[in-house]
Amino acid sequence: MRSILKTLAALLLAALSAGAAWAATFTASLDRDAIALGEQATLSLKFEGIQPQNAPLLPDIAGLQFQYVGPSSSFSFINGQTSSSTTYNYLVAAQRAGEFTIPGMRADVNGQQLSSQPLKLTVTPAGAPSAAAVNSGSEPAFMKFTFPKNKIYVGEPAVGRLEVYIRDDVQNFASFQLTGSPADGFSAGKPAEMPNQRRRVQVGNHVYTIIPLAVPLVALRTGQLTLGPFTGSAVVVLPSQNQGGDPFLRQFFNQGEQKQVALATELFKVESVPLPEANQPANFTGAVGDFTMAATAGPTTVTVGDPITVRVQISGRGALDAVKLPAQDAWNNFKTFPPTSKLETSDQFGFQGTRTFEQIVSPQNADVHELPALTFSFFNPDDGQYHTLTQAAVPLTIKAAGTSPLPALAAAKNSPPENQALPDLLPIKENLGALATSAPPLLTHPAFLITQSLPVLAFLGALIWRRRTDHLANNPRLRRQRAVAQLVRAGLNDLKKFAADNKSDEFFALLFRLLQEQLGERLDCPATAITENVIDENPVLRGAPDATRGALRELFQLCNQARYAPVRGTSELNSVSAKFEKTVGELQEVKA
Amino acid sequence: MKTQSLRSRRRKAAQFKIGNRQSAIGNQFVPRCLGGLGILILLALGFAGNLFAADVTADFSSANELYAKGKFVEAAAAYEKILQTGVVTPALQFNAANAEFKSGHLGQAIAAYRLAEQLSPRDAELRANLAFVRNQVQGATVRESLGQNWAGTLTLNEGAVLTAVLFWLTLALFSLRQLQPALVPKLKTANRILVALTLFSGLVLGLQAANHFASATAVVIADNATARSGPFDDAQSVFTVRDGAELPVLDQRDGWVQVANGAGKSGWLPARQVEVLPGS
Numbered sequence: 001m002r003s004i005l006k007t008l009a010a011l012l013l014a015a016l017s018a019g020a021a022w023a024a025t026f027t028a029s030l031d032r033d034a035i036a037l038g039e040q041a042t043l044s045l046k047f048e049g050i051q052p053q054n055a056p057l058l059p060d061i062a063g064l065q066f067q068y069v070g071p072s073s074s075f076s077f078i079n080g081q082t083s084s085s086t087t088y089n090y091l092v093a094a095q096r097a098g099e100f101t102i103p104g105m106r107a108d109v110n111g112q113q114l115s116s117q118p119l120k121l122t123v124t125p126a127g128a129p130s131a132a133a134v135n136s137g138s139e140p141a142f143m144k145f146t147f148p149k150n151k152i153y154v155g156e157p158a159v160g161r162l163e164v165y166i167r168d169d170v171q172n173f174a175s176f177q178l179t180g181s182p183a184d185g186f187s188a189g190k191p192a193e194m195p196n197q198r199r200r201v202q203v204g205n206h207v208y209t210i211i212p213l214a215v216p217l218v219a220l221r222t223g224q225l226t227l228g229p230f231t232g233s234a235v236v237v238l239p240s241q242n243q244g245g246d247p248f249l250r251q252f253f254n255q256g257e258q259k260q261v262a263l264a265t266e267l268f269k270v271e272s273v274p275l276p277e278a279n280q281p282a283n284f285t286g287a288v289g290d291f292t293m294a295a296t297a298g299p300t301t302v303t304v305g306d307p308i309t310v311r312v313q314i315s316g317r318g319a320l321d322a323v324k325l326p327a328q329d330a331w332n333n334f335k336t337f338p339p340t341s342k343l344e345t346s347d348q349f350g351f352q353g354t355r356t357f358e359q360i361v362s363p364q365n366a367d368v369h370e371l372p373a374l375t376f377s378f379f380n381p382d383d384g385q386y387h388t389l390t391q392a393a394v395p396l397t398i399k400a401a402g403t404s405p406l407p408a409l410a411a412a413k414n415s416p417p418e419n420q421a422l423p424d425l426l427p428i429k430e431n432l433g434a435l436a437t438s439a440p441p442l443l444t445h446p447a448f449l450i451t452q453s454l455p456v457l458a459f460l461g462a463l464i465w466r467r468r469t470d471h472l473a474n475n476p477r478l479r480r481q482r483a484v485a486q487l488v489r490a491g492l493n494d495l496k497k498f499a500a501d502n503k504s505d506e507f508f509a510l511l512f513r514l515l516q517e518q519l520g521e522r523l524d525c526p527a528t529a530i531t532e533n534v535i536d537e538n539p540v541l542r543g544a545p546d547a548t549r550g551a552l553r554e555l556f557q558l559c560n561q562a563r564y565a566p567v568r569g570t571s572e573l574n575s576v577s578a579k580f581e582k583t584v585g586e587l588q589e590v591k592a
Numbered sequence: 593m594k595t596q597s598l599r600s601r602r603r604k605a606a607q608f609k610i611g612n613r614q615s616a617i618g619n620q621f622v623p624r625c626l627g628g629l630g631i632l633i634l635l636a637l638g639f640a641g642n643l644f645a646a647d648v649t650a651d652f653s654s655a656n657e658l659y660a661k662g663k664f665v666e667a668a669a670a671y672e673k674i675l676q677t678g679v680v681t682p683a684l685q686f687n688a689a690n691a692e693f694k695s696g697h698l699g700q701a702i703a704a705y706r707l708a709e710q711l712s713p714r715d716a717e718l719r720a721n722l723a724f725v726r727n728q729v730q731g732a733t734v735r736e737s738l739g740q741n742w743a744g745t746l747t748l749n750e751g752a753v754l755t756a757v758l759f760w761l762t763l764a765l766f767s768l769r770q771l772q773p774a775l776v777p778k779l780k781t782a783n784r785i786l787v788a789l790t791l792f793s794g795l796v797l798g799l800q801a802a803n804h805f806a807s808a809t810a811v812v813i814a815d816n817a818t819a820r821s822g823p824f825d826d827a828q829s830v831f832t833v834r835d836g837a838e839l840p841v842l843d844q845r846d847g848w849v850q851v852a853n854g855a856g857k858s859g860w861l862p863a864r865q866v867e868v869l870p871g872s
Contacts (some may be wrong), residue, residue: 303661305694307728337695338815340730360728362694365662400660425715425724428659428690429683431650442752443801452756455763462770 018523026114030092035121037178038262041092041121042069043102048085052109053079055088064100064121067091090364093176093179093233094123106262135204140167140236143480145215146479147229152219152272156381157319157351161192162230164263168200171256172237179232182213185272192348216349218319219272227270232263237398241335281377281388283326288379289318289351295391303399306425307360308334312391314376315354320345323378325357330372334361334464366400381517410474464497488514499573502590507573508562511580515555534554544590551583553554648679656687664694683713686721686799693725698836699813701725703867706811710870713744729836734809734854751797758790808841810851810866817866819859823848830859841868 024047031042043066045056058066070087076083094100102119129139146161166173194212201208219225233566237256277290295312301309314323325339337360345353361371371394379386397474444449472479492512498507515525523538535541535552556578562568655670671688685708692699705722712718726733736744746754765783769776812833820827823845831853835837839851848860849868 305664322811337696337728361694364664400662425690425693426721428656428687429717430656431683432684433682434648435648435679435680441748441804443748443797448752448756452759454762459763459770460765466770466773500723 001357010361016042016108024048024109024112024114024117026105026109028102028105028116028118028119030102030260031359033120034092034124036124036264037094037097038233038264039260040233041094043119044087044091045105045116046085046087047107047109048083050109050112050114052107056089056105057108059103061100062100063094063096063098063123064102065093065095067093077296080137092121095180097123097125099123102418109563134165137167137204137206139165139261140163140170140238140259141234141261141263143232143263143265144228145230145268147217147227147268147270148551153288153379153381154219154222154274154321155286155322157216157218157289157330157349158349159349159549160217160227160268161194162213162215162265164211164213164234165201165203165231166211166236168207168209169239170236174235174236174237174461177232178230178232181214181230183217183227185221185223186210186217186227187218187220187445189349191215196381200588213391214349216351217268221272222272225270225272227268228265230265234263235260246315256537263327265449275379276386278339280379280385281386283375283377283388284377284379284386285326286312287318287377288381289316289320289323290382291316291318291323291378291389293374293376293389293391297371297394300394301397302363303315303337303365303370303400303425304366307337308396310359310361310371310374312339312357312374312376313354314357317352318378320350320353320461323355325359326345326376328372328374331361333364333368334371335364336361342387362394363398366398368396368398370395411474437504475498480521484517485516492581495577495580496574499570499574499577502570502573504562504568504573506574508559511555511576512559514580514584515552515559519585522587522590532560545586548583548590549588551579552587555580555583611823620691629720636867648674648677652684652687655691657693659687659694664691667691668695668697668700680707680711682708682715682718686715687709687719689725690721693721698725698728699811699867700706702836702838703731703811703869706809709744710747710819715734725836726838729834729835729838730743731832731834733833734836734839734852738798739799740803743796743803746800748795748797748800749791751800755790755793756798758786758793762786762790804870809839809869810839810849810861811869812837812861812865814865814868819853819857819861821848821859822859827860831855831857833861839866844868 014043014081027046027048029044029046031044033041035041043058055068055071063510064374065088065523067090072087072089074085074087100121102121102122104118105116107116129142133139134142142165144163146163148158152158164176178191181191191213194214197212199210201210215230237258240257247547291313294315295310297308297310299308308339312325314320318398320343325341328336339357339359341355343353343355345351349352373393374391375388377388411449462499472482491510494510495507495514498504498510516527516530519530519534519541522536523530523540533554535549535556539554555576599751615856616748624743651674655667655674656669658664668688668691671684671691674684675688689701689704689708692704702722702725705718707726708715708718709722726735732751743751763784765779765786769779769783775864777809812835815835816832817837818832819830822828822829833853841849842852842858843850844863845860847863849866850858851862851866852858
């Protein structure tokens with residue numbers, strides 16, 4: 001009994017401990033509650049006793065940026081109690097100084113509603129280290145910004161220099177990033193390291209390595225402008241302060257101490273002044289810098305309306321992006337098409353290079369003799385003056401339209417050399433040609449489509465005729481039947497004719513022959529073998545109506561009598577002819 | 593040009609006289625029989641046709657004169673006026689295209705050249721000018737495939753007539769075989785060749801017809817046209833195309849034309865900014 005109670009108590013304890021292990025919790029924590037602008041804190045969201053499917057979504061907080069780093073998990077078994085947890089880590093960076101509150105977050109995990117407590121984060125303004133701090137060597141890294149000018153013209157490009165100083169004893173300098181590049185009133189390009197310009201300098205009692213970064217800037221407005229403070233952060237590894245352990249091993253295995261440092265520069269004030277209005281050329285389009293110009297035009301012998309390609313190259317140093325080809329007022333005898341442009345830079349900031357414009361112009365009349373001089377004006381901030389570049393006029397030979405000979409044509413799109421004529425538009429046609437009206441295609445005309453059935457019908461007709469002919473050729477009985485029918489049709493006409501002419505002998509001779517032919521065909525025997533006797537002897541004719549047989553017998557007898565009897569009259573012959581026709585019709589009904 | 597104009601006027605006057613004489617002859621026959629009425633109608637139609645042709649020729653000469661003087665915009669308008677009467681000739685479309693190009697209207701020039709090409713596809717001058725103008729076009733454009741180009745060397749009507757003639761000849765030969773079986777061995781080769789030619793011609797005609805009836809091309813006639821994601825003015829911009837760009841038409845709806853830019857994008861352009869042409 002005692003052992004049973006012990007077992008029950010153990011089971012109860014196990015159930016209670018398991019219940020404790022299943023109680024899910026959700027906590028949020030920051031690795032520190034105060035950072036300087038440019039530094040980063042780590043936010044950890046920890047789930048204990050439960051495993052969420054995905055990392056929780058964080059709230060949007062103005063001024064704070066969260067970057068998901070990844071999850072970590074732990075599992076422990078202590079004194080028979082198990083526990084597991086999953087932690088989601090985020091880097092928190094501030095975009096401005098101030099007090100921030102990360103509100104309590106809610107998570108729905110497997111149907112359980114969990115919530116975390118709110119957190120506070122204080123972000124202090126970044127500041128450049130004092131000169132004393134720098135000189136004392138207490139800063140493992142710091143940053144400086146220099147700008148070549150205190151006064152700049154609007155539109156003038158300049159390159160700022162951002163220098164990162166790294167103390168010599170820094171074992172590793174990593175994860176450097178600029179967190180803020182305030183350049184109000186400037187158009188700032190992407191900072192880039194200036195190649196081959198790293199150097200070492202002595203600052204106070206320490207030697208620092210300088211990594212210079214170039215920041216391309218173009219002033220956009222006038223007034224007092226400020227650059228900076230540029231802020232950044234980096235992770236440095238410093239020699240470990242822990243002097244314990246074996247000094248011999250320490251020199252090989254000293255992994256150093258990792259430290260995150262915030263970097264910031266001082267403010268830099270620049271006065272941006274407007275371009276002078278005095279002496280500003282009429283065709284000035286805002287180009288600021290120092291430029292040269294080269295221009296070509298071709299072909300120079302064209303017909304009115306034909307295209308001439310004008311190629312203008314503006315080279316030099318300045319805000320090449322803003323360089324525009326000015327409208328040329330002197331080109332009023334030309335139709336101008338919008339120019340195309342191509343920029344080729346020779347430095348990494350795009351401030352040095354060549355901008356090439358190609359513009360198609362076409363002369364509008366034959367009185368034009370030259371392409372007037374091309375002008376381009378720019379403001380040079382170095383001497384503070386406007387300059388106008390002029391390309392000399394290009395002589396042209398313009399022919400009236402419709403009179404030019406046929407030029408050679410080429411479809412190549414690449415521009416030919418200047419001394420080679422461009423392909424030209426061929427002149428208009430003088431003859432109108434055959435008049436036509438807009439009409440739908442033939443394929444949509446029902447008449448055209450119906451017409452195409454005619455050869456098909458003709459072919460079908462020929463096919464049927466061929467089949468019938470072949471059928472006839474293979475059936476001599478049928479062929480004889482048709483031949484006799486034709487003979488009888490022709491004979492009837494002759495009989496009528498002989499009757500009309502009262503030619504009794506010819507009439508009866510023909511009648512006798514026709515009777516022989518018709519009966520021969522019906523009885524399928526030679527015509528010459530037919531006599532009056534077949535009427536009673538042939539089984540086919542025995543099946544014929546008596547009237548038919550009587551008529552046949554009568555016709556045979558008339559033929560025989562005609563050889564001896566006197567000549568008969570026309571009317572009598574006509575009645576005999578009619579009787580023959582009727583009898584033949586009846587005979588053809590008799591089945592052979 | 594003045595001489596030419598005078599010549600055309602003289603031709604017009606001569607045609608007028610002939611027409612009058614024919615009308616007079618017709619009048620004598622009218623009271624006599626109904627057949628006379630038919631002749632009269634035919635003569636009247638011929639007379640009207642002559643007058644119409646003379647007018648068109650004169651207008652064409654006038655437009656050519658404007659072109660020669662470098663008044664390209666006016667010349668383009670004059671050619672357009674003739675085209676609006678329904679008259680079409682390859683030369684008229686060709687000259688209209690030249691005038692449009694010289695007026696700075698690349699798209700309208702290309703559209704006119706392509707219409708002329710449909711009437712006279714083997715005109716070397718026309719093809720040369722079309723190639724020249726196309727070379728001036730900037731930005732995305734989609735040209736005909738090699739097969740479409742090849743099939744386009746015949747007009748659709750020429751293809752239809754050629755196929756019909758071959759079809760008739762083939763069936764005539766088949767019919768002759770039925771009527772004269774003795775000729776079958778002699779006609780064997782000719783028959784096979786004709787059947788092959790007919791099938792090939794029919795295939796080409798099928799391609800032409802599919803190209804003509806099932807596909808259309810939009811030629812952009814605006815300086816910068818913005819293709820939008822939907823047929824609405826406030827739809828998001830997808831891409832822009834320049835004057836003269838040729839784009840396959842995917843759909844047309846409520847004054848908008850959906851086109852593809854050849855780079856896998858499609859967008860809607862206002863119909864007023866494009867000229868929609870049949871396939872070829």
